Amino acid sequence: MIEIKNIRKVFNAGKTNEFAAIDGVSLQVDSDRITVFKGPSGSGKTTLLSILGCMVRPTSGRIEVNGREITSLPEQFLAEIRRSGFGFIFQQYNLIRGMTALENVMIPSYPTGERRSSLKKRAVELLDLFNVSHKAGSRVEELSGGEAQRVTIARALMNNPRFVIADEPTAHLDTKLSREFMDIMLGLKTEGKTILIASHDPVVCDSIAVDRLVGMRDGRITTVDDRR
Amino acid sequence: MIFHPAIIALSAGSLLVSLMLLYSAFHGIRILRNWDMGSGSESQLQLERRTYLISTLVACALGFQLLSLFLFIHTVDCMSGLFVGAMCAAGSLKVNPFGYPAIVLRVINSILAGQWLMINHADNKAFDYPLIRKKYGMLLVIMPLIVAETAIQGAYFMGLKPEVITSCCGVLFSADSEGWASGMAALPPVPVAIAFYGFMAATISAGILFYTRGVGPYLFAGLNLCAATACVIALICLISPYFYESPTHHCPFCILQGEYRYVGYAFYLTLLAGAAAGLGVGTLTPFQGVESLKRIIPELQRTLALVSILSYSGFVVVAVSGILFSNLRLTGY
Amino acid sequence: MTFIQKQRNILDVALCSLLRRKGKNLSLVVAYVFVIFLLSSVMFITDALKREASFVLKDTPEMVVQRLVAGRHELVPTAYAKVIGKIKGVQSVSARLWGYYYDATNGANYTLIVHQDLITSPGSIMVGRGVARHLSAGENGTIPFKACDGSYLFLEIRSVLPSESELVSADLVLMSELDFRRLFQMPEGYATDLVLRVRNVRELSTIAAKVVQLLPDTRPVSRDEILRTYDAVFSWRSGLVIVIFAGALCAFLILAWDKATGLSAEEKREIGLLKAVGWETSDVLLMKFWEGMAVSLVSFLTGIILAYLHIFFTSASLFEPALKGWSVLYPDFRLTPFIDGQHAATLFFLTVVPYTAATIVPSWRTATMDPDSVMRS
Numbered sequence: 001m002i003e004i005k006n007i008r009k010v011f012n013a014g015k016t017n018e019f020a021a022i023d024g025v026s027l028q029v030d031s032d033r034i035t036v037f038k039g040p041s042g043s044g045k046t047t048l049l050s051i052l053g054c055m056v057r058p059t060s061g062r063i064e065v066n067g068r069e070i071t072s073l074p075e076q077f078l079a080e081i082r083r084s085g086f087g088f089i090f091q092q093y094n095l096i097r098g099m100t101a102l103e104n105v106m107i108p109s110y111p112t113g114e115r116r117s118s119l120k121k122r123a124v125e126l127l128d129l130f131n132v133s134h135k136a137g138s139r140v141e142e143l144s145g146g147e148a149q150r151v152t153i154a155r156a157l158m159n160n161p162r163f164v165i166a167d168e169p170t171a172h173l174d175t176k177l178s179r180e181f182m183d184i185m186l187g188l189k190t191e192g193k194t195i196l197i198a199s200h201d202p203v204v205c206d207s208i209a210v211d212r213l214v215g216m217r218d219g220r221i222t223t224v225d226d227r228r
Numbered sequence: 229m230i231f232h233p234a235i236i237a238l239s240a241g242s243l244l245v246s247l248m249l250l251y252s253a254f255h256g257i258r259i260l261r262n263w264d265m266g267s268g269s270e271s272q273l274q275l276e277r278r279t280y281l282i283s284t285l286v287a288c289a290l291g292f293q294l295l296s297l298f299l300f301i302h303t304v305d306c307m308s309g310l311f312v313g314a315m316c317a318a319g320s321l322k323v324n325p326f327g328y329p330a331i332v333l334r335v336i337n338s339i340l341a342g343q344w345l346m347i348n349h350a351d352n353k354a355f356d357y358p359l360i361r362k363k364y365g366m367l368l369v370i371m372p373l374i375v376a377e378t379a380i381q382g383a384y385f386m387g388l389k390p391e392v393i394t395s396c397c398g399v400l401f402s403a404d405s406e407g408w409a410s411g412m413a414a415l416p417p418v419p420v421a422i423a424f425y426g427f428m429a430a431t432i433s434a435g436i437l438f439y440t441r442g443v444g445p446y447l448f449a450g451l452n453l454c455a456a457t458a459c460v461i462a463l464i465c466l467i468s469p470y471f472y473e474s475p476t477h478h479c480p481f482c483i484l485q486g487e488y489r490y491v492g493y494a495f496y497l498t499l500l501a502g503a504a505a506g507l508g509v510g511t512l513t514p515f516q517g518v519e520s521l522k523r524i525i526p527e528l529q530r531t532l533a534l535v536s537i538l539s540y541s542g543f544v545v546v547a548v549s550g551i552l553f554s555n556l557r558l559t560g561y
Numbered sequence: 562m563t564f565i566q567k568q569r570n571i572l573d574v575a576l577c578s579l580l581r582r583k584g585k586n587l588s589l590v591v592a593y594v595f596v597i598f599l600l601s602s603v604m605f606i607t608d609a610l611k612r613e614a615s616f617v618l619k620d621t622p623e624m625v626v627q628r629l630v631a632g633r634h635e636l637v638p639t640a641y642a643k644v645i646g647k648i649k650g651v652q653s654v655s656a657r658l659w660g661y662y663y664d665a666t667n668g669a670n671y672t673l674i675v676h677q678d679l680i681t682s683p684g685s686i687m688v689g690r691g692v693a694r695h696l697s698a699g700e701n702g703t704i705p706f707k708a709c710d711g712s713y714l715f716l717e718i719r720s721v722l723p724s725e726s727e728l729v730s731a732d733l734v735l736m737s738e739l740d741f742r743r744l745f746q747m748p749e750g751y752a753t754d755l756v757l758r759v760r761n762v763r764e765l766s767t768i769a770a771k772v773v774q775l776l777p778d779t780r781p782v783s784r785d786e787i788l789r790t791y792d793a794v795f796s797w798r799s800g801l802v803i804v805i806f807a808g809a810l811c812a813f814l815i816l817a818w819d820k821a822t823g824l825s826a827e828e829k830r831e832i833g834l835l836k837a838v839g840w841e842t843s844d845v846l847l848m849k850f851w852e853g854m855a856v857s858l859v860s861f862l863t864g865i866i867l868a869y870l871h872i873f874f875t876s877a878s879l880f881e882p883a884l885k886g887w888s889v890l891y892p893d894f895r896l897t898p899f900i901d902g903q904h905a906a907t908l909f910f911l912t913v914v915p916y917t918a919a920t921i922v923p924s925w926r927t928a929t930m931d932p933d934s935v936m937r938s
Contacts, residue, residue, distance in 0.1 A: 047933075277925075280925060306903060
């Protein structure tokens with residue numbers, strides 16, 4: 001569970017182009033749910049997602065992840081929380097070119113110093129789960145859009161996180177692949193993962209898998225639609 | 229001044245290390261002034277990020293410092309040919325009054341920088357930077373020492389004029405002449421041997437006790453200092469003659485030469501590692517009580533104790549094997 | 562164990578990242594190799610020359626006594642030898658005859674030395690390999706020498722000297738005293754200089770003082786003094802050349818700084834991603850450290866190996882024009898290969914240390930990139 005209280009995030013503080021990307025948001029994200037943040041670009045949903053994902057510290061406000069206060073933790077501890085607790089799926093996939101799909105999946109676990117063989121085993125299992133294990137040895141440039149998306153999901157799950165965060169995950173997918181993506185998310189939810197998605201894609205927002213739809217505009221939450 | 233490539237390299241290296249330390253200290257002051265853990269502001273974040281830069285700079289500086297310590301000794305050793313009467317580093321260092329202060333300061337600075345890195349390591353493991361002020365305060369103490377070292381080393385190199393007649397190690401470390409060095413060489417071997425083996429045994433036992441039970445960190449650190457001193461004295465008056473196979477040759481520098489299979493490097497490396505790590509156990513003890521370090525420090529101390537024990541054991545093994553396989557017998561001498 | 566595994570994993574990513582940007586890194590490596598090659602070539606050659614010189618001097622007597630007239634080197638009367646021989650501590654004194662001969666037809670300079678072995682066989686000589694090669698003459702060949710009265714002296718080569726240290730013996734011609742005196746019309750009772758052997762090297766300075774006291778027109782030169790002078794001169798030269806190359810080094814450092822600072826958009830994205838998925842600042846720093854180490858190590862080894870080949874196998878072909886000049890007999894000298902830890906350490910401090918220092922700040926800037934930069938792009 002993540003709880004944020006009265007979060008503000010100000011960019012370019014003290015300068016003339018100062019603006020608040022998030023302006024006083026409080027929210028509780030329950031476990032084993034899919035929460036979708038919906039809003040136009042610039043509404044602050046990506047910033048909110050990075051705050052929830054412990055990537056950035058808010059300018060003010062408090063964040064608790066599973067009951068632990070993390071607002072004032074040094075960056076390196078945030079990195080560790082991120083590594084062990086969160087999996088990220090990015091809009092641009094952000095796979096590292098020149099490396100194989102398998103290596104890309106293993107990357108989040110490298111700093112743990114886990115043995116290579118066990119890392120490999122886990123990564124292959126994940127690729128297998130998403131039916132891309134035949135592409136394990138291929139460089140990521142050679143993957144199709146759908147395959148790249150699935151490799152990205154495998155990478156997000158590499159450290160077996162409690163939370164999965166996806167930013168505009170279907171922006172580069174057609175409707176069929178977008179539906180497939182939501183099916184995978186639903187599967188992950190039933191496995192006990194908490195999923196946070198930022199999107200304005202109707203395929204995502206209207207999916208039956210979504211438990212809660214949070215509407216955003218100008219750095220504030222405008223609507224909260226609990227579907228169950 | 230002698231325009232030797234190694235001298236240029238050493239001077240450039242020291243200058244670089246000094247600049248790195250100055251830069252670190254400059255940012256250290258900014259951190260000391262503006263640190264506010266509770267704030268989530270941009271400037272606090274920038275300061276936290278600076279700490280990485282400073283850690284990296286000091287770690288690199290220490291690495292360079294250690295490497296250059298040995299290059300320094302080696303260069304000084306090689307240059308002995310340029311000075312009348314000098315046959316090894318001992319003579320070259322005596323060419324002008326800055327030689328010995330330079331090398332002593334180098335050793336002290338290496339150990340101090342090592343202590344700083346240990347504190348830094350512990351501090352970085354805790355989630356609330358508990359030692360931030362102490363460690364940057366300490367950095368401000370180390371910085372002038374490093375700058376002084378660079379200056380003294382510079383003065384030493386500048387003052388090197390070939391053909392200066394100096395006393396060679398035979399005179400400096402011979403039992404007949406006067407002065408601190410020969411005083412050390414003239415010490416009777418049996419008590420020195422007892423002191424050396426005694427302190428070594430005591431330190432290693434205290435280390436093992438600390439490693440297994442976690443008791444007596446100060447005892448271990450204190451004994452460690454005595455053991456390090458005993459090692460230096462033993463090296464001069466007891467151990468080195470066996471390597472030279474000559475009862476009157478006591479120089480602690482000649483063993484660094486190829487003739488003696490560079491065994492000196494093994495001695496000084498193990499001694500330096502043992503002393504720095506053992507001292508680190510003591511340095512970290514006052515911070516055991518800090519809430520966020522309660523689990524980190526004992527673990528780090530155990531590792532350091534282990535490093536220290538192993539290093540000292542290595543020293544003893546090299547010394548004893550040298551004594552056993554030497555053709556020289558000092559008994560009755 | 563986890564520590565080593567972690568280093569291995571991160572090293573893996575570092576190497577991969579280096580290989581992905583071959584063009585950019587290759588240009589850096591080429592510059593790096595060039596700088597190391599230059600510096601180590603200088604150090605190799607001066608050190609080899611220094612060793613060669615001390616090799617030559619190893620067998621020379623402890624002290625040479627010359628006579629000075631009006632501050633210039635003059636022939637010394639052999640009677641001086643008796644005076645010096647009476648000084649306490651002097652083991653033996655002998656007179657030496659030697660000099661230089663310019664062969665106008667071949668444009669070469671020879672060093673002529675009177676050798677004891679040839680005393681009974683005037684008319685024969687022993688020559689160094691350089692001379693033999695230059696005149697394409699072997700054993701039993703004859704060489705014409707033009708004496709100072711214009712007449713020619715035909716001397717037969719008895720043997721060619723072994724090439725243990727060619728740098729020294731290349732231009733040597735050993736001949737008998739009779740031939741030598743004939744060639745230069747040097748009066749009997751005079752020699753080029755006197756050499757002494759002493760019982761105790763430590764008394765050299767005392768003996769030298771006594772020689773000057775007894776024979777005020779002489780100048781004693783001790784071997785150690787020559788060695789020291791050589792050492793200082795060679796070290797000084799290589800030091801000077803290194804200072805001259807400091808410009809190249811600075812240019813390289815600026816290049817390294819620039820390369821490390823100027824990250825491409827893709828690199829930025831990659832670092833941002835690593836940070837986002839849970840790499841810590843220190844992990845990225847570690848990766849940058851391994852990248853730097855890999856670049857340094859490859860360049861360092863390549864540079865040193867190239868310099869080694871250059872100096873010891875192609876006889877410093879690039880420096881040849883600067884080194885040669887006093888005799889055309891030197892073209893084929895081979896230096897004795899020699900390398901030690903001090904070379905490596907000195908080079909390390911002149912190149913790798915500044916390189917590392919120059920890349921710390923840029924690496925740190927890269928490593929402290931915001932983890933959410935991937936989200937914002």
